[in-house]
Amino acid sequence: MKISSYPRNGKYGKFGGKFVPEILMEAVNELEVAYRQAKKDPDFQRQLGYYLADFVGRPTPLYFAENLTRKLGGAKIYLKREDLAHGGAHKINNTLGQVLLAKRMGKSRVIAETGAGQHGVATAIACAALGLDAEVYMGTEDCERQKLNVFRMKLLNAKVHPVDSGSKTLKDSINEAFRDWVTNLKSTYYLIGSTMGPHPYPMMVRDFQSVIGTEIKQQFKQKENRLPDALVACVGGGSNALGTFYPFEDDFDVKLYGIEAAGDGVETGRHAATLSKGHEGVFHGMYTYLLQDDNGQIRTTTSISAGLDYPGVGPEHAFLKTLKRANYVSATDKEAVNAFLILCKTEGILPALESSHALAHAIQLAPQMSKNQSIVVTLSGRGDKDVETIADFIGAKI
């Protein structure tokens, strides 16, 4: 049975499902039906293809990082340049798909949660382009870390709701978005930004993001006339990683590496390495791995990167881990910042701090592989939003 044939009945093996309050059950069922119809509708696909090409600028390049490859002296490193997508991250692939779907479903208002602000910005962009109202929930701590993105969302006509409950980060903004959704169910579309939440979100977001992996496959074939040896992507909720992995799930010669945020180090307890250190449980509508305490309370997480600072992970990643199809490892704040600096200097590219985690692992991996092998690293976003954080971390003044 092909791995890529999942989900079945909304589940990836035992993971996934629809663990939502009764008030949302009909809504997620209705969404599933609407999505399946849209997916099969050539008009919908044509429309999405048009926006991805002419508005987002797809396909994004697959760039051979020659300088970095030479410096590391091992496998060739290719970068999938999602940082060059409109908005500066892969998030737009999903928001355009879902906003088109929301329109098709007759919804007038779109709500979203955001951590680093990239999904919020991508939601604001898609809504502005397609004429829907956008409201974005964002933890107050994240608003502080990502002031620039808050302002960008406002410029793009989105309303930003700062969330001051709990840990004031991504998980709390998701809680608030759910509360808004149950209150405004009829008018409102909840645009989840990662491969997480209740079915059909993990499947739908994966499908919209799999344009990344599909392009990698074609572009790599053109350049090397074969499949890459390894794919490396960072994992918070897991959407850029699944978008990268999904078209390769049944190509067993291609190694898949998902890189989580180790924060101060997984041994310190201050991290966001859910698959590496978490336990199975139910949260935000899904059965998956979670960072939780001995009483099943969800833990707060630590990472320099707001986009990876989440105590859960998409259920398909939990499935791939259990199957041992993908390897999940982690990179610390320090390793990520180091990788960020290396890429700036060697290639003239500022990667997002999230993507820098993937890069950190690729930098370790490449020297262990031979020169005729290749690694594709998904650069999920650009790092302009992170320069203040980087300056703080290395003690520089702007």
Added chain:
Amino acid sequence: MTAIKYVFENNRKNKKGCLIGYITAGDPTPDLTPKIVEALIHGGVDIIELGLPFSDPIADGPTIQAASLRALNAGTTPLKVLDIAKKIKTKHANVPIVIMTYYNPIFHLGIDKFLSTAKNHGVNGFIVPDLPIEEATDFKKAANTYCLDTIFLAAPSTSEARLTKIVDASSGFLYIVSHFGVTGVKSAIDDSTLQLIQRIKPFTANKVPLAVGFGISQPEHIQRVINAGADAAIVGSAFINIIQKTANTTTDMLNELEAAAKALKTAITLERQ
């Protein structure tokens, strides 16, 4: 006959509705919870819904969220909540206790361990708002083993097809979510809530009592939902607001809670019009 069923039948015989009172266990401290519950019972609450606090209560509004956080900060754990239930039961053996919590704390401890401990401590049933019937097979099976009632929820958005299945899976009572939204005090009951009760009533008749919650805080709210055909009203955030307001003076807290419960109880025991 389960304890919950007995309470409903008894009230029905007297043509009266039931009052279900929710509080978050451990708010403001685990030690105070049994006294708070006692005040509610003295005020006339028929069934106690004991909230087992969860870090991320997505079906709850700001009042219960804050109460959950206070309870967790006061060191409340799932097993402590079950101990609290036991303590309440030693003095009020006939008052049913249902635990309301999210699925993860139950799952994490282990469904069987959690439910067997709950049963041993005198708990009568469970409300788990993020566990819809489709995902509840294992839970329901274990609950049946220990003769614990499984109280599922129905909402304004619930279709008739699912309603039938939800009623079949429910025992003790069916929990009607009164409106589109989260828990919390509202100033008035919408007409749509009354229409919802009338829509659902034929599905529950002779099967399971119908209790209405979310946004019910005042005697006139209760009269309206009972007159519309509900068998019980659930009040939570209104009690928690009192607990929060009087957190510094326990006597005031207990007196006010008892008085509030009494006023609600008076409304619910009026003969149906």
